[in-house]
Amino acid sequence: MTHIDSATAGPVSGAVRGDGLDARLVVERGSFRLDVALTAAPGDVVALLGPNGAGKTTALRALAGLTPLTGGHLRLDGDSLDRTPPESRPVGVVFQDYLLFPHLSALDNVAFGPRCQGASKADARAQAAQWLDRMGLADHAGARPRRLSGGQAQRVALARALATRPRLLLLDEPLAALDARTRLDVRAQLRRHLTEFEAVAVLVTHDPLDAMVLADRLVVIEHGRIVQEGAPSDIARHPRTDYIAQLVGLNLYKGRAEGHAVRLDAGPAITTTEDLTGPAFVAFPPGAVTLYRDRPTGSSARNLWRCEVAGLETHGDQIRADLTGELPLAADLTTVAAAELDLQPGATVWATVKAAQTHAYPA
Template sequence: MTGTRKAVRDAVDAQRPAGAGLDARLVVERGAFRLDLRLAAAPGDVVALLGPNGAGKSTALRALAGLLTLTDGHLRLDGVELDRTPAHARPVGVVFQDYLLFPHLSAVDNVAFGPRCHGVPKAEARAQAAAWLERMGLAGYGSAKPRRLSGGQAQRVALARALATHPRLLLLDEPLAALDARTRLEVRAQLRRHLADFEAVAVLVTHDPLDAMVLADHLVVIEDGGIVQEGAPADIARHPRTDYIAHLVGLNLYRGQAGGRTVRVEGGAGIAVTDKLTGPVFVAFPPSAVTLHRDRPDGSAVNLWPCEVAGLETHGDRIRADLTGELPLAADLAAVAAAELDLRPGATVWAAVAAEKTHAYHA
């Protein structure tokens, strides 16, 4: 969140009654799986639930929407208990992954559907829907049926339909997953603008770290039905606390014991760092900080480990090398450098990382 945007929201928050926003503890048991998740957000906040498949993200979303009954816990929105309120009576808007637009209705009638269900007369509901479509940049598409819309256009119609009822909680279930890469970039930017203007709470479910980092003010990372880390996107990106998060943000991550400026990780490898710490710590560094050598390099490199190439992947104009050995790690290097080193699975190399490229922090 930018400083200006945060200052405006802080000023508005100061005028809101106590209890405004979302206050929930979602406990849902389904067979052997148990979700236990606490969520709190003020009006205007965008919270992203991020996690691998099966972590419990969709279960949480369905519980918030009223499509799943809580086993335990509570759900309060603007101070009102919603635990036993049926889905259709909740002030909640949902944008589904596949949008679920009514195929037999035009775009304007899809958007007008919500206001009509709330008792708004047909002509007024259609006028409101037309205004929402104009706001979404779709003024000329009111009469179009969903099959005539592109993926990005359908996503914006679905968002307009969810917002047309003026929900106090907006739920977005993988809203960009059905889009191709080029459309996704454009629609993500548009969605960010719309969410910046949304005055209630928005909860975004995604497994895409870029969507979460760009769209959300607060990240909640879920694994196996529980929270493993939460905070501002920048803080989580800089201080990952699980392998899953480190992989998402593109960092090598290790846990170990610090003694001064050396961290001893599981397996016995030592990592020299610039941060002077003691006790349990994490150490992280990007794959781009790793340099590879076929022969042991001369010089005074402190962090130097013999490794074996386990695999190679192409990432744009870079090559990602997965390395095993005393300290398993990932290294990124230019394609020409990989060719010069004759990298291939099974090749032995030396991996070096400058101490100043590492970042150590308390576990």
């Protein structure tokens, strides 16, 4: 279980009080405290990101009413849901393992929600048939869950959640159970359905690609608190914690800027093209690092550090070297380059990074 924070949160762009989601989720359990502010306008898709134990799932359960708040508030379209039981909330949930009823057909799984809202059996099934058709599953209406593929089951679960016409849609790791090939296809389909959804959607995921593709806004949670939030492109370009930097694949350091150099809190200075003064972050991708076995003499790079190879691992179609020494960093290189350098744990290398490949910004 996990937790969240709101003290540093700002309102989602476009949100209007009384229209959409306005929440401060406070949940206290033992020594853990989740305190997160979430605001979203109808049509917004917000992704909650964070390491295990950060508070993401706790936040989602609090929104659904499955975990009671110990403080704060929860309003949806101006109505307080603080004391509203889960079954009475205008909220749809897609769980990680979908939780489809195994004894019901896809059609009757989707019809379950409208039936619970008072629709006749015929009306509920008619609505369900329309949703399955929108999901491209009309031919599978009579199939039970065990006969469906992972991608088909995910779409049935989404149709079941949407058939109740919720004002808040919650998605808990909706693509986690899918294999890589299916995930790619279903992610694109899910993005299309979320684009058409007219209310608020909140997505919990560990996968940065899911978050970047599906969400309009990211909210990053660590230790029960919001550490950064904003548009995916802004967060990818300006990470503010090590977790976020690793998530988006950047080396990240913090120090004090003096002109075109950032003097690190613990370590050397890094030369940048930006001209800043005061506390600053500086980041660069592992692919910007060039490695040499001997100290280079002809390199034009302004940044040069003596390092030691701490470890090597395959990273996509490249080798990622974990380096320690003057500046701990990650470097990406091809398998051919790694072989030519005879890289192995314990080897001494020189790492260079051009100033133009760094990015500095105020802390």
